[in-house]
Amino acid sequence: MGLLSQGSPLSWVETKKYGDHVRQHGIIQFLHIYHKVKERQKDVLKWGDEVEYMLVSFDHINKKVRLLLKGGEILDMLQGSGEKVNPNHPTLWRPEYGSYMIEGTPGQPYGGTMSEFNTVEDNMRKRRQEASSLLSENESVCTVTSFPRLGCPGFTFPEFLPTPVEEGASRSLFFPDQAINKHPRFSTLTRNIRHRRGEKVAINVPIFRDQNTPSPFIEQFTNDKANEAVASKPDHIYMDAMGFGMGNCCLQVTFQACSISEARYLYDQLATICPIVMALSAAAPFYRDTSDIDCRWGVISASLTIDKEIYSQLTKEGIDHLLAQHIAHLFIRDPLTLFEEKINLDDANESDHFENIQSTNWQTMRFKPPPPNSDIGWRVEFRPMEVQLTDFENSAYVVFVVLLTRVILSYKLNFLIPLSKVDENMKVAQKRDAVRQGMFYFRKDISKAGIAAVDGCSTQNGMDSDPEEYILMSINTIINGKEGVFPGLIPILNSYLENMEVDVDTRCSILNYLKLIKKRASGEYMTAARWMREFVFSHPDYKRDSVITDRINYDLMVKCNQIANDLTTCPELLGVTGSKLKPSGSKTISL
Known part of the structure; x- marks a missing residue:
């Protein structure tokens, strides 16, 4: 969750006074880093994943499940028995926005050898076991993207009431401040966003219109002193706190590149992949009720423009046009949190002001300069993936993306299309069942080099503005290929693997992961979002009214927990038990 400084947080009024100061010195800090390490080469290719977890409490007597507000306590114990006593501990733990996360x-970090792909799932399993071992009976660690009854009455344990008419961080009708992490950055961020806007966050997600859903669907609010009815749209689910976005879970991968040019190349290529993988990993169909979207991204995203003064400053300092444009996109933002002790910094050796702005830009990709005076290289963070129910699934998505970066770099592939088309793809990716129903702009010939950059914030040259170079394709075509149209990413990855020296166990693990991606793309296996919808719609208590009751939520989360802990099978999500590929001693196992 970005930068976590310690100190005395300033109010929004005080923070705003230092907005120009933070932006100016953030750019200076970036320039110091850039000039120091722009020529740095041959950093080792490294990567690592980040999995966000929710803690839940099951009430088996009353058939309820609630979010468990003891993330801080569990985090202290995990760090106390892990990295604080052993710097080589195999897991690291960090706080997240929700106090239940x-x-x-x-x-x-993992390195560049193929055998490390065979350790990802074991490490994820170890993380789940470590956290689970600290929980009491009837408590569990879950990897669900969105908790279905987040914001509904009594969704936390212990239970706290929201305080919409009292001074607090969010002043939400639905989300109590106790559900926010106790670290001062999180509540300050929440409060300052509200003060900066001059009003609360207003998120409206289209409701899924079922047979008995009221038409029009209009929410009724008690104690409506903030005129919530105006902010709430008909036929939409209304949410009034950033906890509805930041309180969801995701799966991320960060890559350290060998140089700044390689990091920029990966950033641009992967940006076009973001909506494809988002649709493939869709796992967030519920926001207090059943929604008509499958992904969380639209709940937390925001539109951007460019700060021309910052752009001019960067180009005068020798930053090329496209990288300057990228940084200028970020720095139109105000700093949202600031600590009194962190106002005046040594710009040559600290980067808090740069990270202050960088870490509150929620984009699908993040370009990350090395921290000052460290041996960490230029990095790229891939951020659009929804977290999956099982360690196997999460490993599959991570391995797929990491392998894709290997192929992009090895074959010098070109996925670039205009960013306006990437934006259109992002909108499609979040729609219900986009993996089967959506059509996405994608480049036809990925071996052909691009030309001039167009319409957006790329970090380097390579965008191709020729509309003949890209067409609308289905996810199935993009991932699995279609004769005469596109070769498919999985066949390309499989070809790459056949030419690599890989031990049999690792090869079989990789092929198992790619099999999951392949069958999700074809629709043979369901996405988590589709599976959850069908579970709810087939529940005997569901009234075809878009409402998820406590009992439905309980049964769904019990099932999710059983699947995650291998206590039951789920062929709709994962295939038939025993269908995993087995080592055969052959180098040419195919999918």
């Missing part, structure tokens, strides 16, 4: 990563 924690984030786990491998203790050390």
Whole structure:
């Protein structure tokens, strides 16, 4: 969850006074880093994943499940028995926005050898076991993207009431401040966003219109002193706190590139892949009720423009047009949190002001300069994936994306299309069942080099503005290929693997992961979002009214927990038990 400084947080009025100061010195800090390490080459290719978890409490007597507000307590114990006593501990744990959330990563980044793909799932399983071992009976660690009854009455344990008419961080009708992480950054961020806007966050997600859903669907609010009815749209689910976005879970991968040019190349290529993988990993169909979207991204995203003064400053300092444009996109933002102790910094050796702005830009890709005076290289963070129910699924998506970066770099592939088309793809990716129903702009010939950059914030040259170079394709065509149209990413990855020296166990693990991606893309296996919808719609208590009751939520989360802990099978999501590929001693196992 970005930068976590310690200190005395300033109010929005005080923070705003230093907005120009933070932006100016953030750019200076970036320039110091850039000039120091722009020529740095041959950093080792490293990568790592980040999995966000929710803690839940099951009430088996009353058939309820609630979010467990003890993330801080569990985090302290995990760090106390892990990295604080052993710097080589295999897992690392960090706080997240919700007080019911924690984030786990491998203790050390993975390297460039193929055999490391065979350790990802084991490490994810170890993280789940570590966290689970600290919980009491009837408590569990879950990897669900959106908790279905987040914001409904009594969704936390212990239960707290929202305080919409009292001074607090969010002043939400639905989301109590106690559900926000106790670290001062999170509540300050929440409060300052509200003060900066001059009003609360207003998120409207289209409701899924079922047979008995009221038409029009209009929410009724008690104690409506903030005129919520005006902010709430008909036929939409209304949410009034950033916890509805930041309180969801995701799966991320960060890559360290060998140089700045390689990092920029990966950033641009992967940006076009973001909506494809988002649709493939869709796992967020519920926001208090059943929605008509499958992904969380639209709940937390925001539109941007460019700060021309910052752009001019960067180009005068020798930053090329496209990288300057990218940084200028970020720095139109105000700093949303600031600590009194962190106002005046040594710009040559600290980067807090740069990270202050960088870490509050929620984009699908993040370009990350090295921290000052460190041995960490230029990095790229891939952020659009929804977290999956099982460690196997999460490993599959991570391995797929990491393998794709290997192929992009090895074959010098070109996925670039205009960013306006990427934006259109992002809108499609979030729609219900986009993996089967959506059509996405994608480049026809990915071996052909691009030309001039067009319409957007790329970090380097390579965009192709020729509309003949890209067409609308289905996810199935993009991932699995279609004769005469597109070769498919999975066949390309499979070809790459056949030419690599890989031990049999690792090869079979990789092929198992790619099999999941392949069958999700074809629709043979369901996405988590589709599976959850069908579970709810087939529940005997569901009234075809778009409402998820406590009992439906309980049964769904019990099932999710059983699947995640291998206590039951789910062929709709994962295939038939025993269908995993087995080592055969052959180098040419195919999908």
